[in-house]
Amino acid sequence: MKKQLSIYTYILLFAGAVMTSCKKLIEIDAPADQLVTSSVFLDTLTADAALLGMYSRAANPNPGTDMATATSMFNSMSADETYCYIYNFYDDFTNNALTPQLYYVDGLWSTLYNNIFTANSVITGLSDSPLPEGYKTRCTAEAKFMRALSYFYLVNEFGAAPLVMSTDVHNTTRQPRDSVNVVYDQIEKDLTEAQQALPATLDLYGGKRIRATTWAANALLARVYLYRGKWQQAENMATTVINNPGLFRMKEDLSQVFLANSEEGILQFVNGITSSWLANNFVPFAASPTPKFVLKDGLYTAFETGDKRKDNWVGIKTYGGVDYPYPAKYRYMSGVGAVEHMQVLRLSEQYLIRAEARMRRQKFNEAATDINTVRARAGLSQTTATDASSLTTAIEHERRIEFFCEWGQRWLDLKRWPGVANTSITRADEVLSALKGNQWQATDVFYPIPQSQINANLNLSQNPGY
Template identity: 40%
Template sequence: MKNISTKYTYIFSFFLLLGITSCDDALDVDLPSNQLSSETVYASEPTAEAAVNGIYQSMVTDFFYNRVHSLLGQTADELVPRTGIANLYSSNEIPETDGTINTNWSELYKTIYNANNVIEGVSKSTSLSAVKSRQWIAEAKFLRAYSYFYLTNLWGNVPLVLTTNVDVSALLPQSSQENVYTQILLDLTDASKDLPTDYKNYDEERIRATKWAAEALLARVNLYLGRWSDAATHATTVINQTSTYKIITDLGDDNSPFITDNDEAILQIPYFNVSYTYEGSSVFTTGGTFLLRKGNSLFETGDARKTNWTVDIRDRAGVFLGIAPHKYQNGFGDSPVERSTVLRLAELYLIRAEARVRSNDITGAQQDINVIRNRALLGNTSLTDTNQLLDLIALERQREFFAENGHRWLDLKRTGKLDETLSVLSDKIWKSTDNLYPIPEPAIRSNPFLTQNSGY
């Protein structure tokens, strides 16, 4: 929050949309031609709606559509540069002065600031409808929780900013991860009560949060906290919405969980004025900027995820180098249109499978695992041993979510597997304290109440 020089710096982030025609009609609103006071913004529904859209717009940034995949994949055991030359991230030698880490930190807090602004502005307004006000506040709380999920998992103890008042937030000390998770759970529980249960308000486009997005993130958070029963309950709540969500089968170029508004997508980030994703056009291209570290050995023979979501990479002489992620396949102007996918149904099956194993529901866990394996054209599991099933779930998560939203890095962290997994890799200079990223040096310099993470 150090970059906010005045109280109003980010209040009007949605004015970034001025002059831009969205490719998503549900986000098209008539915006004012110049900046308005906060009271004016939240005096009418069109401008208040624009402010909410501004939170989502603030997520169309390098962290959410690039580095959450590529940087976290490199610090884990997932991605390596195609060049074969280790960098700061793949070697886990990130300095506190690294500009990329600072940008990630700032972008997450910018989204939080915009969410806080909506919560405050809508709450104070006396002219907005009660129904819409509750929905907008719920959306803001969901997006604030989503941002804090990544902040606390990447940096540990972080400032818990719940206001737009810079006099309060500028010198906030770090809150414990326990307290951050408490706020995340509170925000998501509140959001689940007031978010819509369908996408009718958004022309059926899955580009804004619903009740089921909140329930999906509640399932994930409870899994991370070891609350198995709660994780399973929230996952089941989403899985049971069979009229809205279905696992995509018969994977192919025109049938994937990353295509716009597909049946598996729970929440996707819209892009503005373009018909491609940054993932498909710049991060995970057919040229292979990054290779999967484990290559073909990650997959069983016949796995449809390898067939459809990876591409073979060769050098100019035709020598095979490895396989690269290619989940997002539409480059500039290609079809079908895809969107950066934040939450999808497959995760809920694997969350529930793990929660069921840990609750000794072996049959239920097998059924959930098999939903994912069968979609990949793999046979049912017959494993019954608890540890073997947990290992299989971890492997299926690695296969299902490679190069996607940092799942592998976060899974290794939450299961305590970072040290044993990464310390044996020759290209990593691994220390146990590398499990957290460094608090950016500019943040430390501007706030004397911040303490750098151990090891930096």
């Protein structure tokens, strides 16, 4: 397996690339080392190709290390969702025994920074471009959205991180880590600026949900506000998205939620043309005796009787008289390009964001109403939760079931919530210490900074516990 370039090597290559002419347009499936050069932004045809390449790099840089696959797989094992039944080279995630030398950690860090550098190069290229100002403003907003999305996962996976805002090799190769709050401030700034310039319809994208719109910026902002404890802003932003039934609605048929252009999708990434890495990792081949990844008992038994999500999003493989449940949200292992897309942001999350924000603001009845919207689609009765304590439990349950093995939502939730019995620790400490015993340490909430990156930039510090 080819190791991804370190983020600093990437910058050096970019610096060299901008001195040469662009020999080949950036295609949808551009390789990770094909860089955006200034000559790309001389006309809209090549600029559009560069923008599509930006999305492509985020969705399909290398098998198993795109944002969706890496966070969905790795975080599900780090949390309490899955374990890898077949291979032992993922055991360090399950056992929370990661090291700074681990390839997969390096791959995730490098993928996120490659996405950031691609977005930065697009922003820089457009700033000096002779293209029409309106076009440049919209495309710059797309790049800012993608930069914000990548930084969101970077700070949630690794904590403090260098806030790289340019392609200047002299500055970026020596940058120390910036605090999580500083990075979050930039995420909010990028998204606020993007929402004002992105299109409010899907018309420019042929009716497809595969590029950022103002609604995608609003949806991600709602999540960011929630994570930062800005309850009113989170409620307001989620409401803005929910109140657009002309574009988004909950799919009653749960088997259609993850299909291409699903109306529940606010933003989708186009999977690989011939396969979905999530399906290929989670769904067992017909000849395989067991799945690669199996749902942990605690998650499987958490589904209520009659929950349609269990029927539609969980598969069962039986071997030796034993049933092995596995994630089956994505199931098309070939020919997926026109059938199934990765859901990056979807409407049900906005209801649960608003429910949590309303609960925090003691708007208990309204919070219950939002929870019930998600439960009704799952074929379940209304929640009995009526106060802060019971609603907290109800929201955790719905988020756990609705978003299992999806973009690491459970892992990120456990790390951001305070404990139930002991609010001085995180919910991750409560849940995972009980589940994993001595394999869990409080410092495991962040992955290690890859050693290769520290070797390349001595101003980078390591996370505690590694």
